[in-house]
Amino acid sequence: MRRRSERMRIKLNEKEIEADGSKSLLNICRENGITVPTLCYHASLFPEARCRVCLVEMNGKLVTSCSTKPSEGASIVTNSERVVKARKLNMELMMPESSCKREEDLEVCEIYDEVGMGKPRFPQIKEYKPDLGAAVIRDDNKCINCGRCVRVCADVQGVFAIDFASRGHNEHITPYEEKHLADVACIRCGQCILNCPVGAISERSHVEEVVAALNDKKKHVVAQVAPSIRAALGELFGMPAGTLVTGKTVAALRRCGFAKVFDVDLGADITVMEEACELLWRFENGRVLPMITTCCPGWILMMEFFYHDLIGNMSTCKSPHEMLGMLAKTYYAKKAGIDPKDMIVVSIMPCTAKKFESTRPEMKSGVDYVLTTRELGRLIKMKNVDFASLPDEDFDPVLGVSTGAGVIFGATGGVMEAALRTAHKLATGKELENIEFSEIRGMKGIKEGSINLNGKEIRFACAHGGANARKLIEQKDKYHFIEIMACPGGCIGGGGQPIYRDPDVLRKRTEAIYAADRSSTLRRSHENPVVKKIYEEMLGEPLSKKAEELLHTHYVKRSRF
Amino acid sequence: MQILHKTNLEALERARMLGSDGVLSLLEGKGLVGRGGASSPTAKKWRECRDTPADERFVVCNANEGEPGSFKDKLIIRHNAETLIEGILIAAYIVGAKRCFIYLRGEYDHLRPRLQEQIADVLPRANLEGVSIEIVRGAGAYICDEATALLKSIMGFRGTPMYRPPNPTTEGLWGRPTLVGNVETLACAAQAVLFDDWDANLRLFSLSGNIKNAGVYEFPLGVKMSSVIDVARPQRKLKAMSFGCFGGIMPVDENMSITPEAVCKGNCKQGNYSIIFIDETNNVVDISYSIAKFYTYESCGKCTPCREGTIRILNLLKKIRSGKGVKSDLQLLRELATHVQETSLCNLGQTCGNHVLTSLEHFPEDYEAYLAKKK
Numbered sequence: 001m002r003r004r005s006e007r008m009r010i011k012l013n014e015k016e017i018e019a020d021g022s023k024s025l026l027n028i029c030r031e032n033g034i035t036v037p038t039l040c041y042h043a044s045l046f047p048e049a050r051c052r053v054c055l056v057e058m059n060g061k062l063v064t065s066c067s068t069k070p071s072e073g074a075s076i077v078t079n080s081e082r083v084v085k086a087r088k089l090n091m092e093l094m095m096p097e098s099s100c101k102r103e104e105d106l107e108v109c110e111i112y113d114e115v116g117m118g119k120p121r122f123p124q125i126k127e128y129k130p131d132l133g134a135a136v137i138r139d140d141n142k143c144i145n146c147g148r149c150v151r152v153c154a155d156v157q158g159v160f161a162i163d164f165a166s167r168g169h170n171e172h173i174t175p176y177e178e179k180h181l182a183d184v185a186c187i188r189c190g191q192c193i194l195n196c197p198v199g200a201i202s203e204r205s206h207v208e209e210v211v212a213a214l215n216d217k218k219k220h221v222v223a224q225v226a227p228s229i230r231a232a233l234g235e236l237f238g239m240p241a242g243t244l245v246t247g248k249t250v251a252a253l254r255r256c257g258f259a260k261v262f263d264v265d266l267g268a269d270i271t272v273m274e275e276a277c278e279l280l281w282r283f284e285n286g287r288v289l290p291m292i293t294t295c296c297p298g299w300i301l302m303m304e305f306f307y308h309d310l311i312g313n314m315s316t317c318k319s320p321h322e323m324l325g326m327l328a329k330t331y332y333a334k335k336a337g338i339d340p341k342d343m344i345v346v347s348i349m350p351c352t353a354k355k356f357e358s359t360r361p362e363m364k365s366g367v368d369y370v371l372t373t374r375e376l377g378r379l380i381k382m383k384n385v386d387f388a389s390l391p392d393e394d395f396d397p398v399l400g401v402s403t404g405a406g407v408i409f410g411a412t413g414g415v416m417e418a419a420l421r422t423a424h425k426l427a428t429g430k431e432l433e434n435i436e437f438s439e440i441r442g443m444k445g446i447k448e449g450s451i452n453l454n455g456k457e458i459r460f461a462c463a464h465g466g467a468n469a470r471k472l473i474e475q476k477d478k479y480h481f482i483e484i485m486a487c488p489g490g491c492i493g494g495g496g497q498p499i500y501r502d503p504d505v506l507r508k509r510t511e512a513i514y515a516a517d518r519s520s521t522l523r524r525s526h527e528n529p530v531v532k533k534i535y536e537e538m539l540g541e542p543l544s545k546k547a548e549e550l551l552h553t554h555y556v557k558r559s560r561f
Numbered sequence: 562m563q564i565l566h567k568t569n570l571e572a573l574e575r576a577r578m579l580g581s582d583g584v585l586s587l588l589e590g591k592g593l594v595g596r597g598g599a600s601s602p603t604a605k606k607w608r609e610c611r612d613t614p615a616d617e618r619f620v621v622c623n624a625n626e627g628e629p630g631s632f633k634d635k636l637i638i639r640h641n642a643e644t645l646i647e648g649i650l651i652a653a654y655i656v657g658a659k660r661c662f663i664y665l666r667g668e669y670d671h672l673r674p675r676l677q678e679q680i681a682d683v684l685p686r687a688n689l690e691g692v693s694i695e696i697v698r699g700a701g702a703y704i705c706d707e708a709t710a711l712l713k714s715i716m717g718f719r720g721t722p723m724y725r726p727p728n729p730t731t732e733g734l735w736g737r738p739t740l741v742g743n744v745e746t747l748a749c750a751a752q753a754v755l756f757d758d759w760d761a762n763l764r765l766f767s768l769s770g771n772i773k774n775a776g777v778y779e780f781p782l783g784v785k786m787s788s789v790i791d792v793a794r795p796q797r798k799l800k801a802m803s804f805g806c807f808g809g810i811m812p813v814d815e816n817m818s819i820t821p822e823a824v825c826k827g828n829c830k831q832g833n834y835s836i837i838f839i840d841e842t843n844n845v846v847d848i849s850y851s852i853a854k855f856y857t858y859e860s861c862g863k864c865t866p867c868r869e870g871t872i873r874i875l876n877l878l879k880k881i882r883s884g885k886g887v888k889s890d891l892q893l894l895r896e897l898a899t900h901v902q903e904t905s906l907c908n909l910g911q912t913c914g915n916h917v918l919t920s921l922e923h924f925p926e927d928y929e930a931y932l933a934k935k936k
Contacts, residue, residue: 093870145868168868171868
């Protein structure tokens with residue numbers, strides 16, 4: 001494949017500039033401060049040039065800027081009457097009336113003004129039944145066939161749950177055999193939601209149920225907040241990406257009426273204790289290796305659909321919020337003298353798959369409802385809480401003391417890093433000196449490293465994004481310990497997080513997570529006083545019978561069809 | 562007919578003697594151009610495919626003859642498949658391909674056994690090591706005429722076009738350089754290599770519509786319309802002719818000589834010379850409506866203007882025919898058709914407004930007649 005990479009002179013809106021000929025016109029325009037509206041284009045996906053909104057004129061011909069590269073000396077016009085008219089007409093043709101509403105935080109609304117969209121000119125033809133899944137909902141009537149969900153599902157996630165069907169104006173996006181999403185091999189990761197510019201895909205909302213529970217005087221409603229929420233929630237209230245809002249989140253939840261606010265980081269610390277012990281136990285007793293982490297319900301589903309021969313490799317640990325939910329209904333309920341039946345546990349998660357996870361019968365879940373970051377944002381707005389001016393508050397200490405090891409669960413590689421910090425202490429009796437594993441940090445698809453425990457080398461690797469997971473599984477036998485997160489970037493890029501367009505947002509959120517770790521006084525899970533207390537008072541020791549009963553689960557084989 | 566002359570593997574023998582450069586300059590000298598409609602020089606395309614560095618190359622014969630009113634490929638497959646196969650083998654020999662495909666139109670499935678027989682007969686005698694020819698059956702999609710959609714279909718994906726560049730000649734099947742050639746082009750290539758008196762000027766015309774003698778005929782470029790009409794034998798006075806579905810509709814002028822330039826003057830495209838004759842008993846709006854129906858059904862749905870534009874054009878024509886049309890509908894029709902042509906991704910979208918634009922230009926009275934019939 002030949003790629004031109006030489007610099008060339010081109011004319012951009014009457015201005016002579018030098019440009020990189022291997023870049024698309026769209027990128028050249030954006031680098032030169034010219035906004036070109038886009039819909040089917042996403043920086044992290046392969047351009048397909050479906051929507052035809054990013055049109056520009058090159059040498060007098062209309063071309064899509066996302067898929068076209070300049071020729072030497074080309075003259076490019078981005079704002080002629082012809083371009084503006086063509087963009088507008090394509091928008092008018094594409095937008096069904098039901099999608100024309102100006103809803104906030106929809107990407108399509110940002111470009112309404114850029115293309116000069118007015119009232120819809122053409123009557124709606126589409127008529128589809130919405131697909132009401134348990135975790136992810138699709139409404140084809142709003143869909144504009146940009147295909148970003150299809151591309152992210154196939155190319156980034158490697159799941160292939162949805163694709164186009166039919167031809168011409170009947171073309172629509174659908175799961176296998178026009179079934180519901182809930183009935184096909186969909187891992188509920190919600191990446192399609194993040195990529196939908198018109199809001200045709202969304203999470204199954206539980207805000208109403210939670211509000212009803214909050215209004216019920218007989219119920220004791222507690223919230224528990226996942227590590228990655230604090231690095232992203234601020235974006236919904238106009239704060240820059242990567243702002244840490246831990247204290248404000250706690251305060252906001254109290255204002256919304258939650259009786260107690262717990263920290264899932266504590267659940268993560270307990271997960272680390274259980275998982276590190278399980279790893280060492282497997283290692284010493286010659287059990288199935290590599291051991292694969294199970295904090296990510298999207299990955300669990302992927303394994304159950306596509307790789308169920310790996311069930312023996314999966315750690316039996318529940319995910320952190322399921323562990324904490326269980327402890328809330330046992331440990332905390334007993335301490336506070338509350339009947340678990342009157343308690344409602346609401347998890348605030350960056351994830352749509354967690355909604356599915358908490359309904360799994362094998363899980364015997366303690367969590368009643370799962371709200372995504374976006375849903376929490378809506379709840380806070382609904383309760384008229386002014387988020388930005390809230391004071392910082394602390395988690396309720398009974399289940400709210402956590403370590404830096406728990407926080408980094410939010411980023412890819414974090415679970416493994418936290419587990420290794422503790423495994424080292426458990427195996428050697430000595431604390432690890434350098435507890436920052438830079439080799440498994442960052443946005444590289446597959447990362448690997450090794451550590452020496454009592455003279456034995458433990459090789460570990462982690463992957464994020466389903467397609468990377470597939471690659472890592474191919475070569476799993478090289479490793480002893482594998483962490484997989486279904487979403488790009490780990491939980492900070494989860495399907496329930498605020499919608500972002502710039503992939504750099506993920507990096508900023510990750511930095512915030514690691515900054516929170518660095519500023520923690522406790523950075524190893526086994527140092528957490530509450531963890532010690534819970535083991536002393538209730539569980540005994542990691543992998544004990546009681547811990548097994550409350551904190552561990554099993555998995556099932558699922559058919560792809 | 563020249564196209565039915567058989568080459569009996571002598572063309573391949575000659576190609577071997579001339580070597581690949583020799584064949585390419587021979588084809589260049591004889592002026593062989595693609596017969597699928599785009600009329601690009603064949604030798605240039607072959608050379609580009611040959612000279613792109615790659616570990617593997619493919620040759621694909623596009624036998625997905627989907628254009629309404631075109632049936633010349635059927636004739637070739639039925640009566641001169643051995644020459645077509647030889648053309649494919651010459652192409653494979655020149656570009657250095659091992660795997661060759663014939664993408665056969667789904668509706669031509671009855672031709673498959675015959676084609677298979679011919680392949681089994683010719684291939685062993687050709688003595689080309691490791692070269693195979695597979696027949697891939699299309700599933701009836703018009704869009705798979707388009708090379709990129711066709712290749713996707715061969716690879717097992719949904720047949721939807723991709724933007725170019727990259728062209729299939731540099732990045733085609735599984736990312737490798739792939740030569741996609743029309744049935745007529747490949748058969749002609751074999752003949753051009755072998756016969757010294759091969760005439761590059763002869764074209765196959767598929768004639769159909771309101772005429773007695775529908776069928777495939779061979780005429781030289783620049784033939785007088787009157788002599789074509791003499792052969793076609795219309796029953797009534799001819800009013801219009803449509804070049805397939807995509808080329809547009811223009812009035813029949815007996816004195817015109819049929820060349821791409823002359824057709825272009827009527828804002829039409831000659832394409833692969835499939836002419837549908839329309840006589841005076843027809844209203845051109847009805848013809849345009851049928852064509853719009855075809856495009857609405859055959860649009861793949863990938864890009865916005867074609868997916869949404871074709872159905873809006875159809876609905877407008879429906880409205881006009883039902884007598885509910887108003888003058889401004891014609892303006893909107895023109896705007897939509899131009900827009901779809903200008904902003905669509907592939908050839909289907911870029912030509913699917915031709916029939917509307919040309920019929921509006923040449924036969925405004927037919928539209929007026931419907932508007933006047935207001936209910």
